[in-house]
Amino acid sequence: MAKAIRTVKTIVKDISEPLAGIKVLVLEDEDQWDLPPFRPGAHIDLHLGKKLVRTYSLCNAPHENSRYVLGVKKEDLGRGGSRFIHEGLEVGGRIDVSLPRGGMDFDQENMNIFVAGGIGITPFVSAIRHMENQSRANYVLYWSSNGPASIPEMIRPAIDAGRVHISDTRHDPFPDYAAIVSAHGQHSKVFCCGPEPMLRAFEQAVSSWPTERVHIERFSIAKPDIAGSDDTFKVVLSRSGREAVVEPGANIVHMLEELDADISFSCEGGICGACRTPWIEGPPVHNDRVLTPAEREKDVIVCVAGCAGPRLVLDA
Amino acid sequence: MTRTDSKDQFQGGVAWQGTVCFLHRTPRAFLPMRSFESLNLIAGRGIEGDRYLIENEAGFYSHKPEEGRQVTLFEMESLEAIMRDYAIELRPEEHRRNITVRGVPLNHLVFQRFRVGACLLEATRLSTPCRHIEEILGKPVFDPMIHRSGLNCRIIEGGEVRVGDIVRPC
Ligand code: FES
Numbered sequence: 001m002a003k004a005i006r007t008v009k010t011i012v013k014d015i016s017e018p019l020a021g022i023k024v025l026v027l028e029d030e031d032q033w034d035l036p037p038f039r040p041g042a043h044i045d046l047h048l049g050k051k052l053v054r055t056y057s058l059c060n061a062p063h064e065n066s067r068y069v070l071g072v073k074k075e076d077l078g079r080g081g082s083r084f085i086h087e088g089l090e091v092g093g094r095i096d097v098s099l100p101r102g103g104m105d106f107d108q109e110n111m112n113i114f115v116a117g118g119i120g121i122t123p124f125v126s127a128i129r130h131m132e133n134q135s136r137a138n139y140v141l142y143w144s145s146n147g148p149a150s151i152p153e154m155i156r157p158a159i160d161a162g163r164v165h166i167s168d169t170r171h172d173p174f175p176d177y178a179a180i181v182s183a184h185g186q187h188s189k190v191f192c193c194g195p196e197p198m199l200r201a202f203e204q205a206v207s208s209w210p211t212e213r214v215h216i217e218r219f220s221i222a223k224p225d226i227a228g229s230d231d232t233f234k235v236v237l238s239r240s241g242r243e244a245v246v247e248p249g250a251n252i253v254h255m256l257e258e259l260d261a262d263i264s265f266s267c268e269g270g271i272c273g274a275c276r277t278p279w280i281e282g283p284p285v286h287n288d289r290v291l292t293p294a295e296r297e298k299d300v301i302v303c304v305a306g307c308a309g310p311r312l313v314l315d316a
Numbered sequence: 317m318t319r320t321d322s323k324d325q326f327q328g329g330v331a332w333q334g335t336v337c338f339l340h341r342t343p344r345a346f347l348p349m350r351s352f353e354s355l356n357l358i359a360g361r362g363i364e365g366d367r368y369l370i371e372n373e374a375g376f377y378s379h380k381p382e383e384g385r386q387v388t389l390f391e392m393e394s395l396e397a398i399m400r401d402y403a404i405e406l407r408p409e410e411h412r413r414n415i416t417v418r419g420v421p422l423n424h425l426v427f428q429r430f431r432v433g434a435c436l437l438e439a440t441r442l443s444t445p446c447r448h449i450e451e452i453l454g455k456p457v458f459d460p461m462i463h464r465s466g467l468n469c470r471i472i473e474g475g476e477v478r479v480g481d482i483v484r485p486c
Binding site for chain 1: 342343344345346347348350374375376377378379380444445446447448451452458462
């Protein structure tokens with residue numbers, strides 16, 4: 001089964017290394033067509049190879065809509081994504097990326113407090129560039145790193161305007177998050193991105209804050225197209241014997257494509273009927289708007305299907 | 317119903333004449349549609365520079381080549397209805413069809429031929445919305461677009477289509 005195109009094709013336009021171990025990538029469309037829009041602080045998945053998919057924040061401003069800029073720290077003990085980017089990527093190479101997800105909603109009037117740790121600065125670069133572009137000054141950034149700051153030139157106007165506090169934890173005191181967040185009044189909105197221990201310390205410091213005034217940046221998974229089932233089930237293709245586990249909220253269409261199922265998909269929303277398939281074991285949870293009750297006894301519209309039992313066995 | 321004088325203006329029992337309001341294309345899946353003052357329609361293939369141009373396909377549905385999807389149309393009136401019924405602003409560059417028209421009863425034109433400017437099109441089937449449009453736009457437009465998602469056509473006679481061109485039966 002030929003697969004639908006599910007990613008945005010980009011070309012590596014530029015790679016720079018402003019600090020040893022930190023690479024800044026610029027991705028563009030091959031014809032410099034605009035890329036799918038994004039919100040300040042959004043992130044994308046980079047498809048670096050089969051099964052090698054990694055999520056990084058965009059660090060350019062949303063109005064620069066014909067490129068995606070990313071800052072990637074080389075993590076020698078990581079799972080291979082940043083190593084691939086640092087060692088295997090070349091200008092002119094192709095990277096497929098997801099649509100951008102996530103982003104930050106700023107407080108329009110009150111102070112927005114950005115707290116970054118190390119390369120966790122990247123979503124705030126996008127946010128600050130966006131705010132500066134809108135001539136908005138109601139933000140402050142506290143950026144600590146275990147070493148020199150990695151990409152300060154990308155926020156130079158904000159630094160020059162005195163809106164950035166940079167610290168190097170090798171000789172400066174570790175940031176006092178409770179003091180930072182209370183310094184700008186209780187109506188401020190706080191945002192944090194950095195390594196996991198820092199996020200936990202920050203969460204503790206804001207534990208009494210109303211949740212709508214706290215944004216902790218942990219990458220969100222892709223929004224599932226369809227809420228098929230609340231429970232995990234196994235989808236089984238009876239003819240090939242292939243099977244896959246469908247987690248709650250997972251996109252069953254993508255999984256069936258991965259299994260090379262001989263099923264066509266079109267609308268992926270349960271209205272066109274293209275993916276109608278006989279089922280053998282289930283019973284399926286039918287979420288389509290196509291089949292009659294009698295038809296559902298035999299067939300299932302797979303793109304929106306869930307399963308009431310542990311196995312959804314399809315005659316495909 | 318009384319038949320009108322002009323046979324040219326009579327189709328499906330209703331006389332109509334519309335206009336081209338917007339023209340859009342994009343070269344690859346997921347990239348934003350860009351607005352143009354004119355598009356070049358190539359008979360039997362598609363729109364120059366568009367993702368579904370036959371033999372040069374790079375669209376979401378390119379894994380399912382379809383001869384009848386050389387150009388797609390959408391009604392201005394549907395954009396207005398989605399705003400009225402769902403309070404969702406769907407802009408002409410967001411529905412992801414190529415030609416936005418006003419005054420053209422697209423849902424009644426399946427299997428019929430009609431002219432857009434100097435070009436001759438043949439409607440092949442109604443478009444159905446695709447779930448991935450919600451992912452692209454971040455707007456819940458899948459349901460609102462059901463039954464008003466535009467028309468897929470084959471290009472019988474190609475040429476340049478311009479904003480403001482007349483759309484009429486033939
Ligand atoms: S793909 Fe359209 S109903 Fe499943």
